[in-house]
Amino acid sequence: MAETIAKIKEKLQTVYTEEDPFFQACLLDERKGVQRLIASFQREQLRQRALLEQLELMKKYEKEARLQGFQMIAGIDEVGRGPLAGPVVAAAVILPENFSVVGVNDSKQLSGAKRDELFATIMDTAVAVGIGVQSHEVIDKVNIYEATKLAMREAIDNLDVPPDFCLIDAMPLKYCKNELSLIKGDSKSISIAAASIVAKVTRDRMMLAYDKSFPGYGFSQNMGYGTKKHLKGLESKGVCPIHRLTFAPVKNIFLADES
Helix, strand or coil, rough: CCCCCHHHHHHCCCCCCCHHHHHHHCCCCCCCCHHHHHHHHHHHHHHHHEEEEEHHCCHHCCCHHCCCCCCCCCEEEEEEECEEECCEEEEEEECCCCCCCCCCCHHHHHCCHHHHHHHHHHHCCCEEEEEECCCCCHHHHHCHHHHHHHHHHHHHHHHCCCCCCEECCCCCCCCCCCCCCHHHHHHHHHHHHHHHHHHHHHHHHHHHHHHHHHCCCHHHHCCCCCCCCHHHHHHCCCCCCCCCCCCCCHHHHHHHHCC
């Protein structure tokens, strides 16, 4: 093969299987640079196969529900139970049966850039998406567990298409006629994973906006969690309007300021 290694690298970007004639020709090229490209291509093929296998595994619960006759299967998840500031946000997502986007997983396992990419894809391809938001005031009034359930119920109610089966991450909701609660569901169900991504990106964007309104706590980096910068901001600036007053150490600082 007389082509340069750079040209071979470029052409391999358009090759998708090892059976491709161009790839087979590359196997005969003994140059070390070409052999490295071959090894890199094969590693990527293995990675893609693993992602496809993961995708099929994560469709298990949706497939089982469809075998029972259900069609509109919603995955529900939330984000924001642990932060010291900001709302708890839930999402409900109904994916089409033929959804085949690889890489959808628990949002905590993904980079910010990957979450944004998948968020756009999910929003474009989903049958329906619903969002539920419960503020820090509600969290302080009813507690975070109850506020989370309210956000999940709101997300379901905000779906344009009513679900006939709900897959819920972790907590039993007892809101849908037919539902299944899955521990670590965001790593087991494609619908719950999609909901976790939508909820995470939605809340992160809210916290980015809050950072501009309430600077000094690092909300754009910590999303309201109790990082060192956040705690330092609390000590120097006190409590801001979106802090959860029933969460320590916010509660302690608020009570000290009040007294």
